[in-house]
Amino acid sequence: MKGKKYEGLLYITPWLIGLVVFTAFPFFASLFFSFTDYNLMSSPNFVGIDNYKTMFQTELFWKSFGITMSYVFITVPMKLAFALFIAYILNFKLKAVNFFRTAYYMPSILGGSVAVAVLWRFLFADTGLVNMILALFGVDSISWLGNPDYAIFTISLLRVWQFGSPMVIFLAALKNVPESLYEAARIDGASKVKTFIRVTLPMITPVLFFNFIMQLVQAFQEFNGPYIITGGGPLNSTYLFPLYIYDNAFRYFRMGYSSALSWFLFVVIMVFTLLAFKSEKHWVHYTEVE
Amino acid sequence: MNEQDRKKLIAENDLRLRKRLARRNGINSGLRYFVLTFVGLLMLYPLIWLLGASFKSNAEIFTSIGFLPSSFDFSGYVNGWKTSTEYTFTTYFINTFKIVIPKVIVTVISVTLTAYGFARFKIPGKKFLFSILIATLLLPNLVLRIPQYIMFNSFNWLDSYKPLIVPSAFAVDAFFVFMVIQFMRGIPKDLEEAATIDGCNSIQVLTKILMPILKPALISVALFQFMWTMNDFLGPLIYISSVRKYPVSIALKMSMDASALVHWNQVIALSVIALVPSLVVFFLAQRHFVDGITSSGIKG
Amino acid sequence: MAEVVLKSVEKQYPNGFKAVHGIDLEIKDGEFMVFVGPSGCAKSTTLRMVAGLEDITGGEIWIGDKCVNEVQPKDRGIAMVFQNYALYPHMTAYNNMAFGLQMSKTPKNIIDQRVREAAKHLEIEDLLDRKPKEMSGGQRQRVALGRALVRKPDVFLFDEPLSNLDAKLRVSMRVRIQELHEMLKAEGVPATMIYVTHDQVEAMTMGDRITVLNAGRIMQVDTPMNLYRKPENLFVAGFIGAPSMNLVDGEIVEMGGKVFVSIPGGVLPLPEEKAEKVRSHVGKKIKFGLRPEDIIANEVHEGGEGFVTGSVRVVEQMGNEEFIYFNAAGTQFIARVNPEQVKNIRKGEDYRFWFNLAKCHMFDLETEENLTL
Amino acid sequence: MAEVVLKSVEKQYPNGFKAVHGIDLEIKDGEFMVFVGPSGCAKSTTLRMVAGLEDITGGEIWIGDKCVNEVQPKDRGIAMVFQNYALYPHMTAYNNMAFGLQMSKTPKNIIDQRVREAAKHLEIEDLLDRKPKEMSGGQRQRVALGRALVRKPDVFLFDEPLSNLDAKLRVSMRVRIQELHEMLKAEGVPATMIYVTHDQVEAMTMGDRITVLNAGRIMQVDTPMNLYRKPENLFVAGFIGAPSMNLVDGEIVEMGGKVFVSIPGGVLPLPEEKAEKVRSHVGKKIKFGLRPEDIIANEVHEGGEGFVTGSVRVVEQMGNEEFIYFNAAGTQFIARVNPEQVKNIRKGEDYRFWFNLAKCHMFDLETEENLTL
Amino acid sequence: GNKGGTDVGGGEGGEVKLRFSWWGGDERHEATLAAIRLFEDKNPGIKIEAEYGGWQGHQEKVTSQMVGNTAPDVLQVNWNWLYIFSKDGNGFYDLSTLTDHINLDNYDPALMDQTTINGKINGIPVGVTGKVFYFNKTAYDAAGASIPTTFDELYKAAELFKTNLGNDYYPMDLDQYAAFLMSMYYLEQKHGKPFINEENVINYSLGELEEGFDFYLDLVDKGVVPSMETRGAAGNVPMDQTPSWIQGKYGATYEWDSAVAKFQAALEGDQELVTGDYLTGIGNNESALAKISMVYSINKNTKYPVESAKLLEFLVSDPEAVEILGTSRGVPANAAAIEVLEGEGVLAGLNYEGNVKVRGFMGNGISPYFEDSQLQNLYRTVMEELGYGKINAAQAAEKLTSEANRMLAELAK
Numbered sequence A: 001m002k003g004k005k006y007e008g009l010l011y012i013t014p015w016l017i018g019l020v021v022f023t024a025f026p027f028f029a030s031l032f033f034s035f036t037d038y039n040l041m042s043s044p045n046f047v048g049i050d051n052y053k054t055m056f057q058t059e060l061f062w063k064s065f066g067i068t069m070s071y072v073f074i075t076v077p078m079k080l081a082f083a084l085f086i087a088y089i090l091n092f093k094l095k096a097v098n099f100f101r102t103a104y105y106m107p108s109i110l111g112g113s114v115a116v117a118v119l120w121r122f123l124f125a126d127t128g129l130v131n132m133i134l135a136l137f138g139v140d141s142i143s144w145l146g147n148p149d150y151a152i153f154t155i156s157l158l159r160v161w162q163f164g165s166p167m168v169i170f171l172a173a174l175k176n177v178p179e180s181l182y183e184a185a186r187i188d189g190a191s192k193v194k195t196f197i198r199v200t201l202p203m204i205t206p207v208l209f210f211n212f213i214m215q216l217v218q219a220f221q222e223f224n225g226p227y228i229i230t231g232g233g234p235l236n237s238t239y240l241f242p243l244y245i246y247d248n249a250f251r252y253f254r255m256g257y258s259s260a261l262s263w264f265l266f267v268v269i270m271v272f273t274l275l276a277f278k279s280e281k282h283w284v285h286y287t288e289v290e
Numbered sequence B: 001m002n003e004q005d006r007k008k009l010i011a012e013n014d015l016r017l018r019k020r021l022a023r024r025n026g027i028n029s030g031l032r033y034f035v036l037t038f039v040g041l042l043m044l045y046p047l048i049w050l051l052g053a054s055f056k057s058n059a060e061i062f063t064s065i066g067f068l069p070s071s072f073d074f075s076g077y078v079n080g081w082k083t084s085t086e087y088t089f090t091t092y093f094i095n096t097f098k099i100v101i102p103k104v105i106v107t108v109i110s111v112t113l114t115a116y117g118f119a120r121f122k123i124p125g126k127k128f129l130f131s132i133l134i135a136t137l138l139l140p141n142l143v144l145r146i147p148q149y150i151m152f153n154s155f156n157w158l159d160s161y162k163p164l165i166v167p168s169a170f171a172v173d174a175f176f177v178f179m180v181i182q183f184m185r186g187i188p189k190d191l192e193e194a195a196t197i198d199g200c201n202s203i204q205v206l207t208k209i210l211m212p213i214l215k216p217a218l219i220s221v222a223l224f225q226f227m228w229t230m231n232d233f234l235g236p237l238i239y240i241s242s243v244r245k246y247p248v249s250i251a252l253k254m255s256m257d258a259s260a261l262v263h264w265n266q267v268i269a270l271s272v273i274a275l276v277p278s279l280v281v282f283f284l285a286q287r288h289f290v291d292g293i294t295s296s297g298i299k300g
Numbered sequence C, D: 001m002a003e004v005v006l007k008s009v010e011k012q013y014p015n016g017f018k019a020v021h022g023i024d025l026e027i028k029d030g031e032f033m034v035f036v037g038p039s040g041c042a043k044s045t046t047l048r049m050v051a052g053l054e055d056i057t058g059g060e061i062w063i064g065d066k067c068v069n070e071v072q073p074k075d076r077g078i079a080m081v082f083q084n085y086a087l088y089p090h091m092t093a094y095n096n097m098a099f100g101l102q103m104s105k106t107p108k109n110i111i112d113q114r115v116r117e118a119a120k121h122l123e124i125e126d127l128l129d130r131k132p133k134e135m136s137g138g139q140r141q142r143v144a145l146g147r148a149l150v151r152k153p154d155v156f157l158f159d160e161p162l163s164n165l166d167a168k169l170r171v172s173m174r175v176r177i178q179e180l181h182e183m184l185k186a187e188g189v190p191a192t193m194i195y196v197t198h199d200q201v202e203a204m205t206m207g208d209r210i211t212v213l214n215a216g217r218i219m220q221v222d223t224p225m226n227l228y229r230k231p232e233n234l235f236v237a238g239f240i241g242a243p244s245m246n247l248v249d250g251e252i253v254e255m256g257g258k259v260f261v262s263i264p265g266g267v268l269p270l271p272e273e274k275a276e277k278v279r280s281h282v283g284k285k286i287k288f289g290l291r292p293e294d295i296i297a298n299e300v301h302e303g304g305e306g307f308v309t310g311s312v313r314v315v316e317q318m319g320n321e322e323f324i325y326f327n328a329a330g331t332q333f334i335a336r337v338n339p340e341q342v343k344n345i346r347k348g349e350d351y352r353f354w355f356n357l358a359k360c361h362m363f364d365l366e367t368e369e370n371l372t373l
Numbered sequence E: 001g002n003k004g005g006t007d008v009g010g011g012e013g014g015e016v017k018l019r020f021s022w023w024g025g026d027e028r029h030e031a032t033l034a035a036i037r038l039f040e041d042k043n044p045g046i047k048i049e050a051e052y053g054g055w056q057g058h059q060e061k062v063t064s065q066m067v068g069n070t071a072p073d074v075l076q077v078n079w080n081w082l083y084i085f086s087k088d089g090n091g092f093y094d095l096s097t098l099t100d101h102i103n104l105d106n107y108d109p110a111l112m113d114q115t116t117i118n119g120k121i122n123g124i125p126v127g128v129t130g131k132v133f134y135f136n137k138t139a140y141d142a143a144g145a146s147i148p149t150t151f152d153e154l155y156k157a158a159e160l161f162k163t164n165l166g167n168d169y170y171p172m173d174l175d176q177y178a179a180f181l182m183s184m185y186y187l188e189q190k191h192g193k194p195f196i197n198e199e200n201v202i203n204y205s206l207g208e209l210e211e212g213f214d215f216y217l218d219l220v221d222k223g224v225v226p227s228m229e230t231r232g233a234a235g236n237v238p239m240d241q242t243p244s245w246i247q248g249k250y251g252a253t254y255e256w257d258s259a260v261a262k263f264q265a266a267l268e269g270d271q272e273l274v275t276g277d278y279l280t281g282i283g284n285n286e287s288a289l290a291k292i293s294m295v296y297s298i299n300k301n302t303k304y305p306v307e308s309a310k311l312l313e314f315l316v317s318d319p320e321a322v323e324i325l326g327t328s329r330g331v332p333a334n335a336a337a338i339e340v341l342e343g344e345g346v347l348a349g350l351n352y353e354g355n356v357k358v359r360g361f362m363g364n365g366i367s368p369y370f371e372d373s374q375l376q377n378l379y380r381t382v383m384e385e386l387g388y389g390k391i392n393a394a395q396a397a398e399k400l401t402s403e404a405n406r407m408l409a410e411l412a413k
C-alpha cells in the first residue's frame, strides 16, 4: 500500500515511547552492570570484562550452557511438531472440537502451578505411572528424575506437554488458509499428507517462523520447569542457564556477574535468531512481498 | 420459508451431512476421536486430579495419583476463600481483574497499532527498528527486574498497578507485536486496497478490515495476555506491597511458608477456582476460531 | 470410460439454500458438454459436485461405471479449472502447473516437458517463475487453465476458464482446448469435458451439446444449433443468443380462416406451418419471440410477411453489424442488421420493420413451452 | 472537474519488471474511456495507478486540476471495481456495498436506499444478507460492482466488472452503467469513467473513446468506430474485432500502371484510393489486412474487385452468422458470413472468396503503421 | 525515605503510619494481624500497614525494596540476610540507639552477638531454632526397633527396618543439606569445633572432612539413610512431601525444630512423631546446630524509629501480644515471652520439646556465613556428587575446603 512516509512512524510511536521509557533504561543498566561487581547492596565498581572472563573459566557455566543447548534442541522441534500436529487435527470440523481445544490447552493454563509439579513427580517418579507402563512391556524401571542422564529429558517433556500457546497460534494461522487451496489440492490428487506438506505448511510459514523464534527464545530462557520439578538437579543435570542466572542474581547477589551471564545468553540467542532470519527468505512465504 | 422451518431444514441438513461424513470417514474418524480422546485425557488429567486433590488430606495429595478423594470435604474451598488475611478471595479476584482487563485492552490496542506500522508502512530505518523489537525479546528479563524496580520507583509507581499495566499500553510485549506482524504479512493487501478506495483512512482500514480478519490472532493475543497476567506472580509480588491490592496469583501463595504447615487442599482448591476464569475465557474465545479469512472475497 | 451421469442430483447449502433441485443428465464418454445459465443458476455448484468438492445432498453421480458419491476428488480422475483460480500463492506458475503431476508421481522430465508445452500454448512462458501475486488477472487465469491442461484425466471440468482473457486470446485458448479434446480422442483416450461459460460464442462453438440451467434446474440439453433454432421453452429462447430474442406479449387471433398473431405495433399473418402449431391456442395470450436478425429494417424483404412500425431509439454500431433498438406501441424491440444494408437509419425517426415470421416462436404463457416446435 | 491526465506515467514493479513504459493520456471530464488490450498489457496496473494503489515510478497523474501522485486513494474521489473483486469476507453483501457510503458519513436512510436500489438493478436483492463465500462467482462480481455504483465519486474505475456474468446480465449491467453515466451527466455532476474490458462488444458500445494498450504502451486512442475502421497500426488492426482481421503477408506490385497487392492465393487489384496510399511502397513487402466480414463466399459481389480460391476447413455456426475458416496457398483466412446467404458451403471443398478491397488495410512491416489511412 | 507505600508517613492528623512486613503461613498471618490490631488499640496515634505473604518470592521482594530504598519500617528478616543487606552493619537501624524503647536484657547475649555487626545491633532475635532428631515412633514400632539415642542403635534399627519392613525402609532420611549437616554433626562430636572459625576459614583439615564424608557414605552403605539417587528418583521434593516419609518408610528426620509441624502433619494416618535425643556415640563432644531463626529489624531510613521500636517491643514482650502470637514464629527467644507462654501452658509439643533441646546445647557456634546461599549450594553440590559417586570423600573434602574458603573470603570482604 502506498503510505505517507511518516504515517507508519506514527503507528509505532507508542512502541517507540515504550522502548525509550520502559525498556531502554533496564536494558542499558543491565549491560552496564555486566561490567561491574554490582552486588545490589553497595554501589557498582567497574571491573572491565572480568565477569566475562570469570564466566568462561567457570565449570558450572559451561555445564549449564551445554545443558541449555541440549534442552533447546530437544524441546523446540518436539514442541513445535506436537503443537502443529494437534492444531492440524483440531482444525477439522469435528464434533466437540471446542471441548478438545480447551482440553489440549489445559496444560498451558496450569502453567507452573503446584499441580503440575506434583503430577510430574507422579508420572516420572521411580514408582510413577511411566515406569508402571514400561513395566508392562518388561522394561526395567528407570529413574527419570534421579538419573542425571534422563532428568533433562523429563523436564523437556514437561515443556512439550505445555504446547498450548503455539497450538493456538497455529490454529489461528490454519484458519487463514483459504479453503479453495485445499480444494485445488484435492483436485490435484494430493494426499492429506502431501497437502499438508506442500500447501498447508508453506501457507503458515510466517506463523511457523514466529513460533519457531518464540520457542527458541523461550527454551533458552526456560526457568519454571526445572525450578519446580528438579530444582536444577540431580547433579545439576537440569541446571539450565536461566537458573544459573537466577541463582547468581537473587541468591548470591552477584548482579554484575549475573548480568554478564544474561548478556552472554542474549548474544547466543541473537546468533540463533539471526540465523533463523537469514534462512527466512528460503522457506517463509509471505503473501505480501515488501 | 419461515425462520423455524429454515432452522429445522438446516439442522436436518447438517445431520445428513454429518452422517455422510461419518460414513465416508468411517474408521478414519473413529480413530481420530479415539486418539484425540486418549491424548486429551492425558492433557486434562491434571485438572481432574487437581479437582480431586482439593478434597484430599495432605498425605493423600502427595501419595496418590488417583483423583478420587477418600472423602469429600468442602472446607478447603470455604476456608480457602476466607483466607487468613483481612480480605477474602473476592477482593483478590477483583484486584486481578483490575489488572487483567485494562492490561488486555491496552495490549491489544498498542500491539495492533505497532504491528500495523511495521507490517504495512514504509518507515525510515524499519529494518533497524524491527531488529530492536526482536532484540528486546532476547534478553532474559531476570536481570532487568532490579533496574525496572528502580525505574518504577523513580516514577513513584510502586504499590500501584501502573508498573503492571502502563508498559503494555506502549507495546512493550514484543512477543505479541511480532506475532501480529507475522499474521498481517500473511493477509493479502487487496482488501485494504478496496477499503482505501472506499474512503478509509489508514486507521479505519485497520479497525474495519484488518482487525476483523485478524480476529483469531488478536483473540490469541488477548487470551495469552489474560492468562499470563492471571498467572503472573513475581510482577505483582515485587511491585505491590499492600495486601489489599494483591491479585489472586499472590493470594494463592499467601499461606505457603517454607517451614510452616500448609493446608494443601486449600491451596489447591483456590488454584482450581483461580483457573476458572482462564478456562472460561479460553473456552469462549476459541469459538471465534471458526472461520478465518478463507479469502473468499478475493479471486485469484 | 468416463461418461458422467447425474441422477436426481440435489444440493442444499448449509445455510439452507437449495441450489440444485434434482438434475438428471448424461454426458457421454468423450463428449464436450457446455453448461450455460444465468449467474447463480448453480453451474459451479454442479461442477463442484461432479468434482467431489461439494457434498451431494440428494441423488447420485456416476463417473465411468461407478457411483462416485463417496469417492474422494483425487480418485475421480478429474482435472478442474476453478472459477476463482485457486492458485497456490506460494508457488511459482511453474509449480502451480506441475503440482498435480508431481502428485501422480509423473517423472520429472515429463512434467517439465508438459508444463513448458502448456505454458507455450498459454503464452505464459515468460511468467513461469512468477508467483500469482506478480501476475495480471488474465495471466493468473491462464495458469489456472494450464494446471488442468497438463494433466490427463478422464474428465475435465472448466469453470469459466477464459472469462478474464481478451478476445484474441480467448479464441486461441478456445481452439487450444478443442484441439486437446480432439487429440485425446485421436489418441484413444477421449476425455469428457464439462465446460461452464457465460460466453455465447464459446458455448455455441465448443460444445457438442449444451446444458441450459436455470435456478438449479435443467431447461434444455441439446446441440448448439438446436438450442438456437429450437428453444424448447421461453427461458432458453430468451437466454440463448446475444442480443437476445425479442420476446413480447401476443395473442393468437383467427380472421377469416387465417391465423394471425397480434403483438404490440401490429397484427401479423402467420405462415401456414406456424399457424398449424398454434391453432389450438386461438384467442389465447402467448409470448411471441423473434430473433433480432429476423427483423429487417426499412426494406421490403421477400421473407417478411408482416411489419411493425417503430421509432428508433438507439443505434449501436459494432463494426461489422448494427443493433437497432426501436419502440413499437410502447414495447422495445431490437433488430440486428448489416450496416451496409441499412445506411440511413437515424435515431428518433419512424421506420417500418419487417418480421421474418417463418422464424418466429410462440410460447404458452403457463407452461412456457414452445408451441411452434 | 474530474479530467484524468496521465503524463509519461511509468511503472516498474519491485521485481524489476517494467509494466508501463510512459503513458500519455487525457481523459476528459465526464468522458467514458475504455481500456482494452491483451492480457498482461498493464490495463489493471494503469487503473491501479490512477486509483493510487500502486506507486508511480515515473511521470505524473492529474485528477481534476491537481497532481495526485502523492494523494491518498481515499482523497482522490474515486470508486473502483476490482478485477479480483476484493470483497470484504467478513461483511454481508449489504455491508460490502454500504461500506464506502458509511465511510463518507452518508445518512443511514440514504445508504439503505442507494444500496437497495443498486441491488435491485444488479439482481442481487435476495443476497444482501449473504457473505461473499455463500455467493456464486457472478454474484460476487455484482456485489463488487454494486460497491462502486452506490457511490458518487468524480471518477469511476472499472476493472473487467462484468467478466463473470452471463450474456443477458452483461447487457443489462452494461446498460445500467451507461444510464448511470448519463444520469450523472444530466444531474450536472458528470463522472469520468475508465473501464477496462476484454469484451469487444462492451468496448465498442460503451466507450466514448477507447485506449488500446499493448505491453505497457498506448497503441491508439480513438472512438470505437475509428478504431475499427481506421486502425493506426498493425496491432490495433489485429486486436480490435472478433474474429479478428485477416492479416497476411503481402507485396505491393505495379503492373501496367495499376497497383496490385500480391497475397497468398492471388494478386488483387487495389482500388484507386488505396493504390494512391501505397504507391510509394511498390516492390515492398507489407502486411495486408481485411476484416472477415469483407470477404464474401462463393458469390459475385459488386464490392469485390478480386478473389482468392481457398479450401474450407471449418465452418462455425453461430446462430445468426457463420465463420468460415479457409486455407489459401497455405495461409489461413476467416470469413464472416450470413448463413442465409451462403447455404451450401461444405467443409473440405474449394470455393472462391471475393475480397472487398475498398475496405482493406496495408501496414508497413517496419513501423507497423497503417499505410492506407 | 519511605516511598513505595501509598501515602506512607505523614498521614492525617499527626497519625503515624508504619509499614510492617513479614512472610509466613496462615497461622502466622492471623496471629500477627490480631497482635497488630491490639497494638493499634493501645497506641491510637499509630497505624500499622501490614505487608505480608507466603515465603516464595519474599526474598526477591525484600531485596528489591532494600535496593530501591523502599523497605518497610519494620521487617521480619532471616538471620543470614542481615549479613547480606548489612555487611558493614549500616544496612538496618542500629537498635542500640533505641534501648529506651527496646529491652535487650531479655536475650541471651550469645544471641545478641549474632545480630550485632560492627558493633551495631541490626535486629532482635525472634526465635532460636536448631536441628533436632525426630523419630516416627509408629515406624520404629513396626520395625521392632526402639527410638535410638546412639548411632549404634541407629545402625541396628536399620537392620531391623530392612528385615522387618523391607528394603525400601530406612530408619532416617537425609537430603543433601541434612546429609552435610550430619557429617558436620559427626565431626563436631568428634572434634568439638565449629565448621567455620572466627577468621572465616574452614576449621577442619582435609583428613577430618574426609572422615565426616565417609561417615555419611557409611550411613548409606549400611542402609541407614537412602542414597542420593534413591531420593532423587522422587524428584526434587521437599522432604515432608516425599511419599516415603508420608507413608512412614523413612523413620526419622534431622530437622529444624521450627519446621517439625509440617513433618508431623504430613504423616499418613495416625503415625506418631517423637522428639529424639541428640545421637551420641562418636566422640566425647556434644554436637548441635542452632541459629537464630529470624529477626525483627528496623529500616535504617525510617521516619519513625521510636514508633517502630515500640511496635517491635510490643510484639516480642507485651504479654497479651505474646499470648496472641504464641509459637507462630517458633518458640520465642525473648525470655519474658517464654515465661508468659510457659505460664499459659501453651508451650508443648514437638516444636517446644525440640527447642528445649536446642536451647539446652546450642553447639559450638555458627558463623553468620554458614548458611549463605552460595555456601549452602556448595554443600549440596558436594554431597550430591559424593552421593552419586562422582567424587570420593577425599575429593569432596578438597573441593569443599577450597571453594568454601574462597567464598568465605569474598563474603567477609
Ligand SMILES: Nc1ncnc2c1ncn2[C@@H]1O[C@H](COP(=O)(O)OP(=O)(O)OP(=O)(O)O)[C@@H](O)[C@H]1O
Residues within 6 Å of the ligand: C133, C134, C135, C136, C137, C138, C139, C164, C165, C166, D013, D014, D015, D017, D019, D037, D038, D039, D040, D041, D042, D043, D044, D045, D046, D083, D198
Ligand atoms: N505485482 C507485480 N509484480 C510484478 N509484475 C507484475 C505485478 N503485477 C502485474 N505484473 C505484470 O505487469 C504486467 C501488467 O499487469 P496488469 O495486471 O496491469 O495486466 P492487465 O492488462 O490488467 O492484464 P489482464 O487483462 O490479464 O488483467 C503483466 O505482465 C504482469 O505480469
Ligand SMILES: Nc1ncnc2c1ncn2[C@@H]1O[C@H](COP(=O)(O)OP(=O)(O)OP(=O)(O)O)[C@@H](O)[C@H]1O
Residues within 6 Å of the ligand: C013, C014, C015, C017, C019, C037, C038, C039, C040, C041, C042, C043, C044, C045, C046, C083, C198, D133, D134, D135, D136, D137, D138, D139, D164, D165, D166
Ligand atoms: N456456500 C454457499 N452457501 C450458500 N449458498 C451458496 C453457496 N455457494 C453458492 N450458493 C448459492 O447457490 C447458487 C448457485 O451458485 P453457483 O456458484 O453454482 O452459481 P453459478 O451458476 O456458478 O453462478 P456464476 O455464473 O455467477 O458463477 C447461487 O444462488 C449462490 O448464491
Ligand SMILES: [Mg+2]
Residues within 6 Å of the ligand: C043, C044, C045, C083, C159, D136, D137, D138
Ligand atoms: Mg460459478
Ligand SMILES: [Mg+2]
Residues within 6 Å of the ligand: C136, C137, C138, D043, D044, D045, D083, D159
Ligand atoms: Mg487486469
